[in-house]
Amino acid sequence: MSIPQHVVKAHGTGNDFVVYADPEGVYEPTAQEVRRLCDRHFGVGGDGLLRLAHPDDVSDLSDEQVSRLRSAGAEWMMDYRNADGSLAEMCGNGTRVTALFAQTMGYMEAPGGRPLKLGTRAGVKTLSSLGEVEGLGRNVFHIDMGPWKAGETHAYEVTIPGHEGSARGTFVDMGNPHVVAVLEDATGRGLAADSTLPAVSDLDLTRKPVVDPVIETDQNVEFVGIDAIDERAGTGRAHMRVNERGCGETLSCGTGLCATAITLRRITGVDEWTITVRGGVLVVKVSDDNVELTGDACIVGTVTLR
Template sequence: MNATPAETSGSALRAMGGLSFSKGHGTGNDFVLVADPDGTHSFDADQAAALCDRHQGIGADGLIRAVPSRFLPEGRELLVDTPAAEWFMDYRNADGSLSEMCGNGVRVFVHFLRTEGLIDLPDGGSLAIGTRGGVKTVVWTGNDYAVDMGPWEFIFPGEASAKAMDSLVAADGLEVPRPALSVSMGNPHTVVALAELAELAGTRLFTAPKVDPVPANGTNVEFVVPAEPLVHDGVGSVTMRVHERGVGETQSCGTGACAAAVAIRHWAGAEAPDVWRVHVPGGVVGVKFFAGPGGHEHVELSGPAVIVASGTLS
């Protein structure tokens, strides 16, 4: 007889008995965090899913293992060009699947390193972090964390540059599929603009939206309402909800906030600002565009990070 999901979850949790962990969030996007300075705690998909289960585990949108980069093949590759990226954010979604990067997660990750005494990061100090989406540089401002998320790009560049739309998205609560734009922030996103907040509230994200065509590795889907007026005192503003690949709807998504700002700014045209505020169910994050190395435009994500609890699995 095959094990039930509850039995699988219980078995996975028992195998991790005695594990020390913390729980943290960035604007409501929450994570279980485990410090692994010796590289001895690897997690499989079942274990990650059991920890993130909101009914029979701790509950989170994802699991973050803080491990020195030298203990992972992906980390060792990054160390060749960026020796300063000593710590690696080993991240799994709530369903146990590996993910390239999480913008809220990397802020919480660095805050966790600080609170655990694993790094010394003064006000204004920066830290290079290894992720499966490349090296990310995080600055501690004294109030929150700002992350250079690296360059953005269109997933389907030819279609986007020609039509400003490259796909259609169908979701429960929307009468007809809506045009969308697919943006990569190191992980895939598909952004849909809606007309008003009532339409955003009526979009039901219990099940994954259907995207056509869907990017090769799946996609996160952002539903965005531009503010009216869109720009105030030189700052653009949008409100967003997101369905995250491998998770479901979350209170916030850092890379999704960046992708939403990319898409709305692209649609708004040449006069659109470089600084944005993105309102998500869990709070507000800042997005800023700036010229990066090699002439590529980079995106900075800023916002808070909070550790709410620490404990040990029984």
């Protein structure tokens, strides 16, 4: 088995992972091993697996990719696998969990110390440790998620098997693909007028949402309700649920939170959003060429595999 005997169970606002360090590059997992470990009945259980390794020891990266990560200052790489064993480009919650784990291993400085430049398949992400932040958690990290791209507003139709109705979705590229659909608007601005799906809380996301036109890479789909907007402060509040490719509904999705804030900014002009997911509360700030995510991470414990 190409998995170490001891692994860690951790989560970022409920988005949970099996985590381990591989500083020698000898524990690259197979897809079957990932599926077994992430199985919630027969394994440790998780939405995915996080392997902390040096970029040179991640076999699917090209020499050019490794060189780019190294030249950008990334000594460590978040090798992230979805629960079904597939490779993933990026995971916002996973970066915070990886940073907290790196901190416990002595690979990242304590809160207030030097930021960690973490390699991902979507490039280098810079994480700063903030420690305890009221309203967000005890082990809060700020992530510079870097640039983003978005397609035409409401260009996709989103439906859910078993539910009547549909909503319009907007494509956002956060290094991984997302389609964001706004289903509710409590502000009275009519920003969810195109949706005939049920309320966000009433959705059955055990069924994989259908996106039309089809996106060949598959995608995460976010379903959003707008709760409030303070135009004077330039802030808003929203809630969101997500179905992630490769693992189904999760309690949180960091890149999905960013995609949600990007979409909300486009239709409201508001740059900063406090977003509640089933696993907690996070803050996202969006500019024309960058997005920042702030939220908590937690290590649950260490597991000895047999």
